[in-house]
Amino acid sequence: MFEGTVxxxxxxxxxxVLFVIGIVGVLVRRNVIVVFMSIEIMLxxxxxxxxxxxxYLNLSNGQIFSFMVMCVAAAEVSVGLAIIIAxxxxxxxxxxxxxxxxxW
Amino acid sequence: MEPIHAPESIDxxxxxxxLVLSVFAMGVLVLDLWAGKNKTLLMFVSxxxxxxxxxxxxxxxxxxxxxxxxxYIVDHLSIFFTCxxxxxxxxxxLLSAEYNERKGMKxxxxxxxxxxxxxxxxxxxxxxxxxxxxxxxxxxSICLYVLAGFRRDDPVSNEAALKYFLLGAFxxxxxxxxxxxxxxxxxxxxxxxxxxxxxxEGAPSSPLLLMGIVLLVIxxxxxxxxxxxxxxxxxxxxxxxxxVTAFMAVGPKAAAFAAFFRVFTEAIPNMAANWEILLCIVAxxxxxxxxxxxxxxxxIKRMLAFxxxxxxxxxLIAVIAKSAMAGSGLLFYMLTYAFTTFGAFGIIILLGxxxxxxxxxxxYSGLAYKHPVLALSMTxxxxxxxGLPPFAGFxxxxxxxxxxxxxxxxxxxxxxxxxxxxxxxxxxxxxxFMYMKEPAGEFQISMTPMTLFVVIIGxxxxxxxxxxxxxxxxxxxxx
Amino acid sequence: xxxxxxxSLFAVVALVVIGALLALSTLLGPRNxxxxxxxxxxxxxxxxxxxKGRYPVRFATIAMLFIIFDVEVVFMYPWAVALGxxxxxxxxxxxxxxxxxxxxxxxxxxxxxxEWD
Numbered sequence: 001m002f003e004g005t006v007x008x009x010x011x012x013x014x015x016x017v018l019f020v021i022g023i024v025g026v027l028v029r030r031n032v033i034v035v036f037m038s039i040e041i042m043l044x045x046x047x048x049x050x051x052x053x054x055x056y057l058n059l060s061n062g063q064i065f066s067f068m069v070m071c072v073a074a075a076e077v078s079v080g081l082a083i084i085i086a087x088x089x090x091x092x093x094x095x096x097x098x099x100x101x102x103x104w
Numbered sequence: 105m106e107p108i109h110a111p112e113s114i115d116x117x118x119x120x121x122x123l124v125l126s127v128f129a130m131g132v133l134v135l136d137l138w139a140g141k142n143k144t145l146l147m148f149v150s151x152x153x154x155x156x157x158x159x160x161x162x163x164x165x166x167x168x169x170x171x172x173x174x175x176y177i178v179d180h181l182s183i184f185f186t187c188x189x190x191x192x193x194x195x196x197x198l199l200s201a202e203y204n205e206r207k208g209m210k211x212x213x214x215x216x217x218x219x220x221x222x223x224x225x226x227x228x229x230x231x232x233x234x235x236x237x238x239x240x241x242x243x244x245s246i247c248l249y250v251l252a253g254f255r256r257d258d259p260v261s262n263e264a265a266l267k268y269f270l271l272g273a274f275x276x277x278x279x280x281x282x283x284x285x286x287x288x289x290x291x292x293x294x295x296x297x298x299x300x301x302x303x304x305e306g307a308p309s310s311p312l313l314l315m316g317i318v319l320l321v322i323x324x325x326x327x328x329x330x331x332x333x334x335x336x337x338x339x340x341x342x343x344x345x346x347x348v349t350a351f352m353a354v355g356p357k358a359a360a361f362a363a364f365f366r367v368f369t370e371a372i373p374n375m376a377a378n379w380e381i382l383l384c385i386v387a388x389x390x391x392x393x394x395x396x397x398x399x400x401x402x403x404i405k406r407m408l409a410f411x412x413x414x415x416x417x418x419x420l421i422a423v424i425a426k427s428a429m430a431g432s433g434l435l436f437y438m439l440t441y442a443f444t445t446f447g448a449f450g451i452i453i454l455l456g457x458x459x460x461x462x463x464x465x466x467x468y469s470g471l472a473y474k475h476p477v478l479a480l481s482m483t484x485x486x487x488x489x490x491g492l493p494p495f496a497g498f499x500x501x502x503x504x505x506x507x508x509x510x511x512x513x514x515x516x517x518x519x520x521x522x523x524x525x526x527x528x529x530x531x532x533x534x535x536x537f538m539y540m541k542e543p544a545g546e547f548q549i550s551m552t553p554m555t556l557f558v559v560i561i562g563x564x565x566x567x568x569x570x571x572x573x574x575x576x577x578x579x580x581x582x583x
Numbered sequence: 584x585x586x587x588x589x590x591s592l593f594a595v596v597a598l599v600v601i602g603a604l605l606a607l608s609t610l611l612g613p614r615n616x617x618x619x620x621x622x623x624x625x626x627x628x629x630x631x632x633x634x635k636g637r638y639p640v641r642f643a644t645i646a647m648l649f650i651i652f653d654v655e656v657v658f659m660y661p662w663a664v665a666l667g668x669x670x671x672x673x674x675x676x677x678x679x680x681x682x683x684x685x686x687x688x689x690x691x692x693x694x695x696x697x698e699w700d
Binding site for chain 2: 012026032036042049053057061069072075080083090101
Binding site for chain 3: 081
């Protein structure tokens with residue numbers, strides 16, 4: 001039971017659970033910023049799997065991949081914040097349900 | 105001084121189009137700071153950059169050439185796609201010039217964003233490594249999020265950007281997770297190594313790999329706007345500035361399909377038994393939902409969005425067929441789609457004017473009486489989109505369908521042909537409005553030279569590829 | 584399974600003790616709430632405004648720019664590790680990378696992204 005190392009399956013489960021938390025967050029929450037954070041949780045959940053695979057399979061591509069993911073996530077965050085700010089100037093709300101000019 | 109040696113795998117000549125275009129994009133960005141109010145210079149520099157990129161795509165010989173330890177490839181597919189991308193970006197820039205002027209979109213980064221987006225598309229079409237494919241998709245998407253919301257003072261444009269951004273980022277998560285699971289179960293991000301692994305293992309049915317493939321289908325499905333992952337498309341197409349809509353309907357879609365095709369045919373063809381049925385369902389749903397949805401639209405941009413969803417369905421047939429002929433068909437289809445789509449959107453822009461966009465179908469009633477040439481051009485584009493014989497759309501559909509039949513997907517092709525027939529209903533509806541109805545009011549058409557030029561290129565392309573497609577077909581490598 | 588028994592015993596004891604303490608303090612404690620007592624505790628200082636205050640949007644702009652330039656540094660770690668092998672080529676590559684970041688910086692500066700007012 002307690003061999004001292006955590007098996008790969010545990011990391012993968014953690015990552016899958018976090019990913020699902022992210023999905024549920026995106027689907028359920030109505031605050032744009034929270035939806036945004038849920039998407040970040042999804043991306044970071046994937047990072048956990050990448051690093052876990054690397055460690056257990058003795059690979060290295062996944063670490064590079066996770067660097068790329070981090071950078072892309074940062075770029076996405078800043079574009080997303082910019083969009084929200086631009087939106088906020090025209091319509092001061094962060095509730096997704098109120099963005100209804102276009103039919104979903 | 106001793107020459108500096110690069111590591112063996114680094115081959116900058118293979119990367120030439122990406123490098124050239126990146127330099128031009130950054131140049132445009134910096135130039136904008138000193139260019140002042142007049143953006144013509146920026147436009148000119150961007151067009152020159154695109155031309156140089158298209159030329160530099162041919163720098164590598166012989167084909168196929170691999171670079172960066174097999175993670176980047178220069179082959180037939182990537183060069184042809186690079187040409188399609190540069191063409192569509194150039195047409196988008198030409199369309200934008202006057203539209204931006206009219207709408208008061210003065211920012212010069214518009215051109216830089218289009219160029220950077222094109223860089224992403226080239227990366228996407230040339231990568232054979234999942235890390236690079238992910239990067240390419242993200243470069244394209246992030247530029248498009250900004251472009252979709254470029255009319256900052258317009259709530260509709262903002263909303264389109266927000267929706268595109270949220271759903272796009274959501275899809276990125278799925279795509280990434282799919283790639284990670286495939287990486288974990290095969291031990292490589294390289295498409296060829298993945299294929300080798302799967303072949304050696306005899307198409308393993310490991311749940312991680314299967315889950316990865318399903319997630320990959322979801323992720324790519326979002327990016328190409330295939331049903332049931334299409335919800336963003338009508339809103340985003342409607343809300344974005346019209347030249348951006350035309351741009352995102354052609355370039356990024358072609359790029360996503362290039363990567364889609366490459367991943368599924370290079371990396372996991374031996375798993376076809378598992379993903380074929382999935383893609384068939386997505387393709388059939390895309391065709392039906394796209395075409396039936398388009399029938400119900402009154403806004404012409406939304407109609408073209410649904411039509412683009414149905415075209416994603418036809419193009420998915422090429423991915424399913426996965427033969428070399430299907431790849432050539434994909435290339436030809438995207439080229440004809442570029443000409444017709446830009447032509448149609450060019451006319452939409454001509455009919456709009458300051459303040460009013462005139463996007464409802466009623467705005468087109470009686471166009472044939474006042475401006476017969478415009479109405480005729482629009483008819484040509486719409487019929488080509490539907491796939492009527494003398495025009496390019498027919499030849500394109502014909503090649504994809506015959507590739508699919510050769511691989512034995514007869515039912516799928518029958519459904520696709522049926523759908524082409526349905527699509528004529530809504531394409532002809534616009535034609536009926538233009539030819540059969542009385543004009544509701546005066547048309548105030550601003551015959552601006554550059555937009556007109558795009559329409560003319562569209563017409564020439566649509567008719568030429570329909571009547572005498574042989575040279576281009578030879579270039580796609582079909583014969 | 585013996586470990587789980589002790590863990591669950593610990594959990595049960597913890598829950599009982601916490602619940603008892605909370606229950607006792609609400610039952611026995613004197614209650615004379617004054618507005619001062621109901622204020623959120625901010626190290627003894629009287630709170631000046633709502634904690635959910637609004638920030639000027641300028642902070643968001645700076646945050647956005649910060650995130651981008653901040654995260655790029657991760658690429659320097661693998662580069663630094665491999666520099667011994669890459670030699671001068673690696674140095675030039677990193678210079679190009681920094682020049683590209685510099686172009687972005689010049690652009691932001693030129694467009695007035697760094698101005699506070």
